[in-house]
Amino acid sequence: MSWLHSRRIRFLGASVVLFFALFATLRIAFLIGFADHAALAAERTGTILQTLSIGLRFDLRLALLLMLPVALAAALPRINLLRCKLTRVLTSLYLAIATLVVLLVYVLDFGHYSYLGQRLSATAFRFVGNVDISTRMVWESYPVVWITLGWLAVSAAFITLLFKVASATLDRPQYRPIRFASAATGIAVATVLGLLGMLGRVDNIN
Known part of the structure; x- marks a missing residue:
């Protein structure tokens, strides 16, 4: 199982774990x-765990989807993450932008729920219709400066962590040459695990 020492597979796996943990x-x-903690206390534990598991499966899907372009860049024959500096730079840029955008959506979701008691959805675009009023409302209702600084700080910390993982996995010396059969096995296993993660289950697969 020498494919377990693959630098690219280790980087992809570690990055998915980091995004999922975030x-x-x-x-x-x-x-x-x-959450309404009083209502939660009245719910059955099984119901709470089932609901939480649905959310966590969504988080795993999101982490896998975010890393899909990186996986494609890692699988390129001659211009992959290990051999092409430009691919490495573009991948790093993508991860940074993706982190900023996703965390911004979470910030907006938290703020939207705090103000209206509803999760962020397409209906939020109605606020774009009157930018002046919406901007003034946001500025008066939330500590915008502190929220922005917090968003940037968390994003910067997470991006730095991703880059450190990339350096620790992609830049380390190769353990030993990986044979074609072992590499193919690793790709197959990673693909199957990724698909199962997207589906969110391992049974009743039609």
């Missing part, structure tokens, strides 16, 4: 901050 943490933070 999204799961934000989900728990939302639950702690906005």
Whole structure:
């Protein structure tokens, strides 16, 4: 199983875990901050765990989808993450932008729920119709500067962590040459695990 020492597979796996951990943490933070704790106390434990598992499966799907372009860049024959500096730079840029955008959506979701008691959806675009009023409302209702600084700080910390993972996995010396059969096995296993993660289950697959 020499494919387990693949630098690209280790980088992809570690990055998926990091994104999933980030999204799961934000989900728990939302639950702690906005859930009706009295109503939760009255619910059955099984119902709560089932609901939480649905959310965590969504978080895993999101993490896998975000890393899909990176996986494609890692699989390129001659211009992959290990051999082409431009591909590495573009991948790093993509991860940075994706992190900023996703965390911004979470910030907007938290703010939207705090103000209206509803999760962020397409209906939020109605606020774009009158930018002046919406901007003034947001500025008067929230500590915009502190929220922005917090968003940038968390984004910067997470991006730095991703880059450190990339350096620790992609830049380390190869353990030993990986044979074609072992590499093919690793790709197949990673693909199957990714598809199962997208589906969110391992049974009743039609």
